[in-house]
Amino acid sequence: MKRGIVWTLVGLGLFACSGAGDVPTNDAGTSTDASADLDTSLPTNDAASPVDSGATDARPEDAAKDASLDATTDAADAADAADAAPPPMPAVQYIGRWDLSGAEAVAAYPASRMVVKFRGTGAEVTARDSFNETWLEISVDGQAPTSVRVQGAQARTLVLAENLPMGDHTVEVYKRTEAFSGVLRLSGITFPNGGALLPPPPRKARRIEIIGNSTLSGYGVEGNRGDAACSTNAVHNARRSLIQLLATALDAEDYAPTVSGTGVLYNETPTDTNLIHVTYPRTLPRAATPTWDFTTWQPHVVVIMVGGTDLSNPSVDPPPTQAAFATAYAQFLQTVRSKNPNALIVAATSPTTSN
Numbered sequence: 571m572k573r574g575i576v577w578t579l580v581g582l583g584l585f586a587c588s589g590a591g592d593v594p595t596n597d598a599g600t601s602t603d604a605s606a607d608l609d610t611s612l613p614t615n616d617a618a619s620p621v622d623s624g625a626t627d628a629r630p631e632d633a634a635k636d637a638s639l640d641a642t643t644d645a646a647d648a649a650d651a652a653d654a655a656p657p658p659m660p661a662v663q664y665i666g667r668w669d670l671s672g673a674e675a676v677a678a679y680p681a682s683r684m685v686v687k688f689r690g691t692g693a694e695v696t697a698r699d700s701f702n703e704t705w706l707e708i709s710v711d712g713q714a715p716t717s718v719r720v721q722g723a724q725a726r727t728l729v730l731a732e733n734l735p736m737g738d739h740t741v742e743v744y745k746r747t748e749a750f751s752g753v754l755r756l757s758g759i760t761f762p763n764g765g766a767l768l769p770p771p772p773r774k775a776r777r778i779e780i781i782g783n784s785t786l787s788g789y790g791v792e793g794n795r796g797d798a799a800c801s802t803n804a805v806h807n808a809r810r811s812l813i814q815l816l817a818t819a820l821d822a823e824d825y826a827p828t829v830s831g832t833g834v835l836y837n838e839t840p841t842d843t844n845l846i847h848v849t850y851p852r853t854l855p856r857a858a859t860p861t862w863d864f865t866t867w868q869p870h871v872v873v874i875m876v877g878g879t880d881l882s883n884p885s886v887d888p889p890p891t892q893a894a895f896a897t898a899y900a901q902f903l904q905t906v907r908s909k910n911p912n913a914l915i916v917a918a919t920s921p922t923t924s925n
Contacts, residue, residue: 574914658769662686662759665773666745666825667862669853674757676700678749678854680787680808681826684756687740690765692732695743696758698725704752705803707744710734715744715809720754732762740771746807748787749829749855776822777867779910780813781850782875784830785920787811816873825867829855833879834898836886846876847902851909864909872906872913878920 666682668675675684686693697720707715710731718728730741745754761767780786788811790800808814808826817824831838832846849855853862877899881889890898899917906915 660767661770662767663770663773665823667827667853669860671860674755676753676755676854677745678753678856679825679827679829680745680748680806680811681813681824682745682754684743685740685770686730686743686759687738687768687770688761688765689736689738689768690761691734691736691763692761693730693739693741693765694760694762695728695730695756696725697728698723698755699752700755701753702751703747703803704745704754705747705806706754707742707746707807707809709742709744711739715742717746719804720752725757738768744809746788746809747803748784748789748806748808750831751803751806753854774821774823776820777825777869777871778817778820778822779825779869779872779913780816780828780875781826781846781872781906782828782920783832783879785878786813786875787826787828787830788813789830822870825869827855827862831879832876833883834876834902835890835895836880836883838879838883838885840883840885847898847905850902850905869910869913871916872910873916873918874903874906875918875920876902 662675663685664670664675664677664683665685666677667679668677668682668684670676699720700723703719703721706718706720708718708730709715720726720728730743731739743756759767784790787806788808789806791805791807791810793800793802793805813824813826813828827850829844829846829849831842832844832849834846837843837845844856851861852858853860877895880886880895883889903915903917
């Protein structure tokens, strides 16, 4: 993938409501997600040695013998490498920006998910929300998900799966609500009736990061536009947002550092100083620490769609000048590029922003 920046006008908006209101402050953690798989493959250099490049008087029968010997040697080397490679270890898989520094796995951004593969008949986890509430979607073995609400700081046992036939199963816990809605905290995964954790499924080869606000994140997507109920967390669903639909269409793994009401120069609440360039480097968008370790997960493509809260916000009157917005936007692009040096960056405009 060649690095670059693509400017585009996106005419797809997946929302039923608009606007996110005030954005409160969430909890802080202490470190970054070090579990994300990295693409560490290196190109193979098969250039001939100086002796080979200068060889003359090569006979066909010698070349055939050499080729046969090389093939045999390569096959033996491959077998040795396979034997030497350690088997995958049982582990919980975390996709998205999670703080894994303490006894709890902590996530705030929408579309963050936990994947658990196990052998047994069921699985449970301890869950709580240290800010307000989180709505989750729990899917077992790829079946239709069930929505579950986690509210309040008091820990509770959350049944992920039960009464399954004995065997290997996979559970996905998907955070459908936004960062300003709640901070999810999970711990203590158990498997009743003698179950056991297995190695996680393989990650997708393609990786895409999507940066933006409520236009992208599924804010109110299951509500009716203009309805007061659109402000309730129950109708927010990142699974039905542009984030997930785009990632699914591309068969890519997605990270979504998006926060409703966030802008380049002004947030929807103009006194809120947690602008996009402030939240983007963080593991949890409303906590100054921990900062996100970008080396743990590098996207192939980054999509940026911000600016609606700057240019179409009745609370910002007059709106910023074109020159001021362009300067701030360019500075944010430089930040994104510095964190993702090899990614293709797509700078898109929101379908809700005109002129």
